[in-house]
Amino acid sequence: MVTVRDRLNRLLPAAHVRIYRASGGRVGGSFGTANVLLLTTKGRKSGVPRTTPVNYLPDGDHLVLIASNGGQDHHPAWYLNLVADPTATIQRRGESSTVTARVATAAEKAELWPRIVDWYKGYDAYQKKTSRDIPVVILSPSPSP
Numbered sequence: 001m002v003t004v005r006d007r008l009n010r011l012l013p014a015a016h017v018r019i020y021r022a023s024g025g026r027v028g029g030s031f032g033t034a035n036v037l038l039l040t041t042k043g044r045k046s047g048v049p050r051t052t053p054v055n056y057l058p059d060g061d062h063l064v065l066i067a068s069n070g071g072q073d074h075h076p077a078w079y080l081n082l083v084a085d086p087t088a089t090i091q092r093r094g095e096s097s098t099v100t101a102r103v104a105t106a107a108e109k110a111e112l113w114p115r116i117v118d119w120y121k122g123y124d125a126y127q128k129k130t131s132r133d134i135p136v137v138i139l140s141p142s143p144s145p
Contacts, residue, residue, distance in 0.1 A: 016053045025093035028053065034120060037063070038091040041081035052078045056139075057119055059112070063090070063099070065137040066116055071126030079135060087142065097141060104136040112136055 020028035020038055030036055034055040043050050057064040067079035082088060082101040090099055104112060116136070117124045127134050 013053055017051050020053060021091070025091065031055065032120075035092075039065070039078055040089040040091075041078050042085050042087075043077075044081050044084035050077065050081060052076075054078065055120070057112075057116060059138070061141065063139040064104075064112060064116070065101075065139065066123055067135040067137060068123055068126040071129035073130050073132060075132070075135070079137065082137060088139070090139065099139040100142050101137050101139050104138050108138070109136045 016028050017038060020036070025036075025038075028036060035058070036053050037056050038051050039054045040049050040051045042048070054065050057066075067076055069076040069079075083103070086101040088099050088101055090097055113136070123134070
């Protein structure tokens with residue numbers, strides 16, 4: 001049975017993507033203190049491009065994503081897509097680029113997690129809410145061809 005929550009979880013991100021793209025990220029490019037980018041991955045089953053708005057934390061030349069899925073007990077689809085194919089496209093404001101994703105090592109996550117929680121306290125609550133270890137993803141610029 002499809003619930004109202006299920007429908008909203010599909011409609012709101014799609015609307016966010018349309019507004020973000022139409023405004024060049026001026027609208028929808030931030031949420032409180034969080035920066036938001038559009039992440040386009042290849043669907044691991046369909047092969048179809050999938051675009052999702054995702055919060056990110058800048059870290060030098062890298063961008064850090066948190067696959068929290070709001071503390072649910074399953075990974076977000078964008079994370080599973082990146083595990084299957086780590087090449088993705090991002091749009092930050094009006095700029096698009098190709099990136100390569102990798103899951104942070106345990107040591108990298110331990111180093112980043114205090115910054116992540118300081119940036120958004122909700123991530124700590126999400127980790128306590130779920131039995132899965134919330135992955136941290138590091139995006140690096142892809143080399144130019």
